[in-house]
Amino acid sequence: MxxxxxxxxxxxxxxxxxxxxxxxxxxxxxxxxxxxVADVCRWLHDSSETGFDSLQCITAVDWFESDPKKAxxxxxxxxxxxxxxxxxxxxxxSLVLKTKLPRWKDDQPGQPPEVASVAGIWRSADWxxxxxYDLSGVRFVGHPDLRRILxxxxxxxxxxxxxxxxxxxxxxxxxR
Amino acid sequence: MSQVIDDDPRIIEFDVRTDEMLVNxxxxxPSTHGVLRLVLRTDGEVVSEVEPHxxxxxxxxxxxxxxxxARQFIPYTDRMDYLAxxxxxxxxxxxxxxxxxxxxxxxxxxxxxxxxxxxRIASHLVGxxxxxxxxxxxxxxxxxxxxxxxxxxxxxEACGARLTYSYITVGGLTADLPPGWLGRCxxxxxxxxxxxxxxxxxxxxNAIFVKRTGGIGVLSPEMAINYGCSGPVLRGSGVDQxxxxxxxxxxxxxxxGYAFEVAVMKDGTYPRDxxxxxxxxxxxxxxxxxxxxxxxxxxxxxxxxxxxxIDRYSACxxxxxxxxxxxxxxxxxxxxxxxxxxxxxxxxYLIGNGTPKPWRxxxxxxxxxxxxxxxxxxxxxxxADVPAIVGSLxxxxxxxxx
Numbered sequence: 044m045x046x047x048x049x050x051x052x053x054x055x056x057x058x059x060x061x062x063x064x065x066x067x068x069x070x071x072x073x074x075x076x077x078x079x080v081a082d083v084c085r086w087l088h089d090s091s092e093t094g095f096d097s098l099q100c101i102t103a104v105d106w107f108e109s110d111p112k113k114a115x116x117x118x119x120x121x122x123x124x125x126x127x128x129x130x131x132x133x134x135x136x137s138l139v140l141k142t143k144l145p146r147w148k149d150d151q152p153g154q155p156p157e158v159a160s161v162a163g164i165w166r167s168a169d170w171x172x173x174x175x176y177d178l179s180g181v182r183f184v185g186h187p188d189l190r191r192i193l194x195x196x197x198x199x200x201x202x203x204x205x206x207x208x209x210x211x212x213x214x215x216x217x218x219r
Numbered sequence: 220m221s222q223v224i225d226d227d228p229r230i231i232e233f234d235v236r237t238d239e240m241l242v243n244x245x246x247x248x249p250s251t252h253g254v255l256r257l258v259l260r261t262d263g264e265v266v267s268e269v270e271p272h273x274x275x276x277x278x279x280x281x282x283x284x285x286x287x288x289a290r291q292f293i294p295y296t297d298r299m300d301y302l303a304x305x306x307x308x309x310x311x312x313x314x315x316x317x318x319x320x321x322x323x324x325x326x327x328x329x330x331x332x333x334x335x336x337x338x339r340i341a342s343h344l345v346g347x348x349x350x351x352x353x354x355x356x357x358x359x360x361x362x363x364x365x366x367x368x369x370x371x372x373x374x375x376e377a378c379g380a381r382l383t384y385s386y387i388t389v390g391g392l393t394a395d396l397p398p399g400w401l402g403r404c405x406x407x408x409x410x411x412x413x414x415x416x417x418x419x420x421x422x423x424x425n426a427i428f429v430k431r432t433g434g435i436g437v438l439s440p441e442m443a444i445n446y447g448c449s450g451p452v453l454r455g456s457g458v459d460q461x462x463x464x465x466x467x468x469x470x471x472x473x474x475x476g477y478a479f480e481v482a483v484m485k486d487g488t489y490p491r492d493x494x495x496x497x498x499x500x501x502x503x504x505x506x507x508x509x510x511x512x513x514x515x516x517x518x519x520x521x522x523x524x525x526x527x528x529i530d531r532y533s534a535c536x537x538x539x540x541x542x543x544x545x546x547x548x549x550x551x552x553x554x555x556x557x558x559x560x561x562x563x564x565x566x567x568y569l570i571g572n573g574t575p576k577p578w579r580x581x582x583x584x585x586x587x588x589x590x591x592x593x594x595x596x597x598x599x600x601x602x603a604d605v606p607a608i609v610g611s612l613x614x615x616x617x618x619x620x621x
Contacts, residue, residue: 169535
C-alpha cells in the first residue's frame with residue numbers, strides 16, 4: 044500500500060491534488076493542495092483500495108519565526124500546516140496527509156484561514172477540528188458546530204500561534 | 220395553561236405532562252470523572268441530547284512542550300493521564316526515540332514492559348472502582364484501592380513517586396530497580412491473582428450491576444471506528460485492535476517474544492473467559508458491561524505479561540543504559556507514534572528542528588475521542604444511565620484537556 048504506487052493511485056483519483064511527497068521520511072507523508080483536502084479524504088475513506096476508516100489526529104503547525112535573523116535562515120516562508128493522521132483498522136496501516144495554508148486569510152492578521160471540514164467523513168474530526176480552531180485558528184468550512192472547545196468561549200486569539208501573546212487580563216485575572 | 224385546566228384540577232391529575240428541560244451535570248459532579256460538565260436536554264427521565272463541555276483542566280501542555288527540551292517534557296506527560304503516568308512517559312519517550320533513532324538496551328526494554336503493565340493494572344483498578352461509585356456502590360472502590368495501593372508502593376520503591384513518576388524517560392529509565400523489588404512484585408502478583416475472583420463477585424456477575432450496564436450505551440463497531448475510539452472502548456465493541464500487536468515496529472518490538480492474546484470477543488467468547496463468568500444474557504456486544512469486562516480481562520493479561528517480563532528482566536546481564544542528556548538536541552523531522560495506554564491509543568506528534576526544544580508538540584488523547592462519542596450513546600437513555608455510560612468510557616479529564 045505504501046510507496047509510489049499508492050501516490051499514483053491518489054493522483055489518478057484526485058487529479059492535481061497531490062503537490063508533494065516524502066516517502067523517505069520516518070513517517071512518509073503526502074502533501075495535497077488545501078482545495079483538494081475534502082476530495083482526497085473522501086477518496087481515502089471510501090475507496091476499497093485504501094479504506095482509511097479512522098482519523099486519529101489533526102494537528103496545526105505554525106511555521107513562523109518572529110526573530111528576523113532566524114527567519115532569514117529558516118528555509119521556509121511563514122505558513123500554517125495541517126497534518127492529518129489516518130489509520131486503517133482493516134489493513135492496519137497509517138497515512139500522514141499534509142496541507143499548507145496561509146497564516147491569515149487575505150493577509151489580515153486575526154482572520155483565520157479556511158479549509159474544508161472533514162467532519163462529514165470521520166466524526167472524530169468534529170472535536171479535533173474544534174480544537175485546531177480553538178488553539179491554532181483555522182476555520183473549517185462546513186463544520187457542523189465550530190466553537191472553541193478547550194478555551195472559554197470569549198477567549199481571544201489562538202494560543203498555539205508562535206506570535207501569540209497572553210492577554211494582560213481576563214475577567215479581572217492577571218494574564219502576564 | 221389554558222383556562223379549562225386551571226379550572227378543573229382533575230384534568231391535570233390525569234394528564235401529567237413533562238416539559239423539555241435542560242439539566243446541568245457537573246462540572247464538579249462526584250460521579251463524573253474529573254471536571255466534566257454535561258448539559259442534558261431531558262423530557263421527564265428520558266435524555267434526548269447530551270452536550271459535553273470540556274476544558275476545565277486545560278494547562279497548555281502543547282505550548283509548554285515548545286519551550287522546554289524533549290526530556291523536560293516527561294513530567295508534563297505524567298499529568299495528562301495521571302492515573303497511568305508510567306504509560307504516558309513511555310508513549311512520549313518512544314516518540315522521541317523514534318525521531319532520534321535511538322534503541323534502548325534489552326534490559327531497559329523488559330523493565331519498561333514490566334512497569335507499563337503494572338501501570339495498566341493500577342489504571343484499570345481505578346477504572347473498575349470508580350465505575351462502581353458511578354453506579355452507586357462504594358465497596359468495589361475500596362477493594363480496588365487496596366490493591367492499587369500495593370502497586371503504588373512498588374512504584375514508590377522503584378522511582379520515589381506515587382502518582383507522577385517520570386520514571387520511564389527518553390533513552391531508558393531514570394534508575395534501576397532496588398534490590399529485592401522483583402521478589403516483592405512477584406509476591407504481590409501471587410496475592411492479587413485470587414482476589415480478581417472477588418471483583419467478579421462484586422461487580423461482573425452482580426445482578427444489579429448487570430441490570431445497570433447490560434444493553435446500555437451500545438456502541439457499534441463502525442461508530443467506534445468512525446469516532447476514533449480506542450482501547451477497551453473499541454475492543455468492547457468487538458474490534459480486534461491492540462497497538463501492542465498492531466502498532467508501529469518501534470512499539471511492537473518492545474513486546475517481541477511476549478505471549479498475550481488481545482482481549483476482544485471472537486465468535487461469541489472472550490479468549491480468557493474459561494475461568495471467568497460467562498457473558499450475562501442481558502449484555503449486548505458494545506454495551507457498558509462489555510467495556511468493563513474487557514478491562515477486567517486486561518488485568519489478567521497484564522499479570523501474565525508482568526510474569527514474563529520478570530523472567531526476561533532477571534535473565535538480562537547487561538546494564539540498563541543511560542538516559543539522554545536533559546538538553547539533548549533532537550534532529551529535524553517529524554514523527555507520530557501511538558501507544559496502547561490503559562485508556563486507549565495515546566498518540567504523540569513531535570517536530571524537531573535540530574535544537575533541544577521541539578518545534579511543535581501534539582498529544583492525541585484517547586479519552587478525548589472516546590468522550591466525543593458520548594452524545595451518540597446517550598441519545599434516548601435515562602438520566603440514571605448517563606453516569607453508567609460516562610463511567611464505562613473510563614475517561615480522565617487531565618488527558619482530555621491537557
